[in-house]
Amino acid sequence: MPDFAGYIRQLRQKQRLSLRDVAQKTGISYSYLAQIEQGRRNPPGPDFMKRLAPVYQVTLKDLLRAAGYLEENEPSLSDEQEVEMAFNYVMNDPRYHSGTRMTGELTTDVKRFIVEMYEKATGKKLLPGRSE
Template identity: 85%
Template sequence: MPDFGTYVRQLRKKQGLSLRTVSQQTGISYSYLSQIEQGRRNPPGPDLMKRLASVYQVTQKDLLRAAGYLEENNEPTLSDEQEVEMAFNYVMNDPRYKSGTRMNGKLTPEVKRFVVEMYEKATGKKLLPGSGA
């Protein structure tokens, strides 16, 4: 996919990272990353996509989809509330994160979204689509 290189270049620049920094953080060679961005190499496999996803703060599925490995219509669509619930459960089960995890009573979707957004800000992980982690 010729657009994949442009896509990952945009992700890198959005994060304010150089190719050398991405190379250091992922363990992927500078020259290989450069060739991908220039469209001279095919998109990498899932293992390297996983490393890139964490640095670019997108999901591995987003990268796999952009590379043409996943079809859009093969995935069931989740409602906004389902996505918040899944992200909230991820936060509550992260043993390294304890802020906001001792709550009593029934929590509204808005409160759960708030907890997820605070987690995203604290950790730099993007759990919800369209959120500004």
């Protein structure tokens, strides 16, 4: 846990956020976040990681790997799974609102388009295998 604690603290500091800022942006309690950063709690589950990733400007996959939920040599995700993870990242980013008010069924192609627009608007690469 100490490795994850230091990693998550560095991510927060890199964004120049206080623990209270992160708590406010994610809805995760200040005390729980503090305990994670101090190494007194296990890394949070994937649901909390989904809320932390956009605030810390990292991918969900990066957080899951740092927490030990994913192994480096784990089989690759399918293209559809990569798009779904990237799309969830975009939808959970509190600073980004373009294209997030869609209704009806969203196909993988529509989700990919929204992610690509996010990548262009933010300069953050979420989908692998393409140059920026």
